[in-house]
Amino acid sequence: MSYTYPVSMPWLKGRELEYVTEAVSGGWISSQGPYVRQFEEAFAAYNDMPHGVACSSGTTALTLALRALGVGPGDEVIVPEFTMIATAWAVTYTGATPVFVDCGDDLNIDVSRIEEKITPRTKVIMPVHIYGRQCDMDAIMNLAYEYNLRVVEDSAEAHGVRPVGDIACFSLFANKIITAGEGGVCVTRDAHLAEQMAHLRAMAFTKDHSFLHKKLAYNYRMTNMQAAVALAQTEQLDTILATRRDIEKRYDEALRDVPGITLMPARDVLWMYDLRAERSEELRAYLADQGVETRVFFKPMSRQPGYYDANWPSLNASRFSEDGFYLPTHTGLTAQDQEFITDRVRAFYGVL
Structure with a gap:
């Protein structure tokens, strides 16, 4: 279905065409071209980090980060219940086990519940800054220090949130705050970790390219x-x-007084404008008829077929997933676009 107001669109108003044209006209279309290093340096500097490692997606960024930290079979990684499944999959790809922790009212991992999930096998805490809200990183870093754990931040939705963990991983998919179409990038203060991630992303070639892969x-x-x-x-x-x-x-401003709508806590950076709504399915169907695309919240990890746990108690993540969704959110969205969208929401609930 085609929407007049899509939930996301890339914003390509800078020097994208100029740079891509230069890359193509110069013949450097592979991973060996100069823009890879320029991007890595610029993005790392933006995040006050000395090292950046570009890769093919946000998911592969997480996988590289975990592998560089030595995560593998027999290890456990603390992962939020409420997240995109790629967070958990990256752990599974390494052979380790994701251990899920429910979310708080801001949809981020409930830090007060992390400690009870730490075992002798735990190696990494992987917080996710959901929809652009920064997790309680002070508390997470304190736990990591106390238990000698490493921290990998899933910052796929949080470009502009300054990293504090060992490695932060960003997605550059077309619906993210900034994009490369597809792609990802890791940033870190640790030169050795950066070197390991760069080595692993490129088939672990030796320096002499002898095709001996160790x-x-x-x-x-x-x-x-x-x-x-x-x-x-x-x-x-x-x-x-x-x-x-x-x-x-x-x-x-347009939605805070609408009965039936629950606004979510403020975001540190805006990836998607998320909210909760009474009769959410009816509202979403009504908006779709008006040409407004919406997208439902993530489903809890322990409700996913690959990680299903029938013994889980009632979860905040499940409750929020029942009535939560987000509205069109992209850099090119105009005030007039938003007025149309919010007027439709208000009309649905009889607020004129």
Whole structure:
């Protein structure tokens, strides 16, 4: 179905075409082109980190981070119940076991419940900054220090939230705050971890390229063309974040007095404008008829077929998933677009 107001659209108003044209005209279309390093350096610097490692997706970024930290079979990784399944899959790809922790009212991992899930096998805590809300990283880092654990931040939805863990992993999928179409990037302060991630993403080739591969690795490289787009996007990130902040404010102002709508806690950066609603299925169907696309919340990890646990008690994640969704949220969304969307929501609940 085609929507007049899609839930997401890429914002390509910078030097993307210029950089991609230069990459193609120069013949550097593979992962060896200069834009890969330029993007890595620019994105790492933006995050006050000395090292960046570009790769093929946010999921592969998480996998590289875990592998670089030595996570493997027999290990456990603390993962939120409420997240995109890629977070859990990255753990499973390494042979380790994801251990799920329910969310709090802000949809982020409930830090007060992490400690009870830590065992001698726990190696990493992997918080996810849901929809652009930063987790309670002070508390998470304190736990990591107390139990000698590492921290990998899933920042797929949180470009602009400054990392504090050992490694932060970002997605550059087309619906993210900034994009390369497909792609991901890891940032870290640790030169050794950066070197390991770069080594693993490129099939663990030896320096002499002798085709002797001493460890299981991946072909998770980013192309020079993708990096050209990602660099142009990074150059605009402050402007993009400011524009999205205005979008969040306009939604808040238009919807905060609507009975039946529950606004969610403020976001540190806006990826998607999420809310909860009474009669949410009816509202979403009504909005779809008006040309407004919406998207439901993530489903809890322990309700996923690959991780299903019939013994789980009632979860916040399940409760929020029943009536939560997000509205169109992208940098090109205009005030007029938002007025149309919010007027439709208000009309549904009889608020004129």
